[in-house]
Amino acid sequence: MRRPLLSLLAAVAMLLGLTVVAAPAASAHPYCGQVWGSLAERDPDMSAAQVTNIRAGRHACFDRLVLDADGPIEGYSVRYVDAVVQDGSGFEVPVRGGARLQVVAHAGVIATDAFFLPDGRLVNTSGYRTFRDVVWAGSFEGMTSVGLGVRARLPFRVFVLDGPGDGSRLVVDVAHRWCAPGHSRC
Secondary structure, eight states: OHHHHHHHHHHHHHHHHHHHHHSOOTTOOBGGGOOOBOSOEEEOOOOSOEEEEEEEEEOSSEEEEEEEESSOOOOEEEEEESSEEOTTTOOEEOOOSSEEEEEEESSEEOOOGGGOOTTSOSSOOTTOSSEEEEEEEEEETTEEEEEEEESSSOOEEEEEEEOSTTOEEEEEEEESOSBOTTOSOO
């Protein structure tokens, strides 16, 4: 009698355990389904590519910064910093916004004159929900840096896309918010 009762209790306990393990987290409410974070992302490889353009775009759930290159971008580093510093000199670069990302492509750069707007910025960020500033931080020894000012420390992701042609694009997406509207725990 004891053995069947113990077997039945063990089976019930296992079924309840599987149910608890398989149940989704009740407090998970990521914004637009994003599960990005705000910790540094990097790939240490170097490349022979050169950055040929810097541009940005607005999307429903995030703002996007793109560094175009004439070949494959093999490495990068993107991280939140207290101050964006200029490559080579280490001088601080003023960047508007509540938080700053230092975006470094492990690639050189072509002549940059065409990159700049009349006010010296790289992108006009008026109308963006998250971006506040995009500024040049220099290029030194095969590393090209951009300061990205954002509204606050928000989740981001980084990836490289192939094309067009033999080129590639370093993409930095920064979410508009951490949580789905109406939720404070994500």
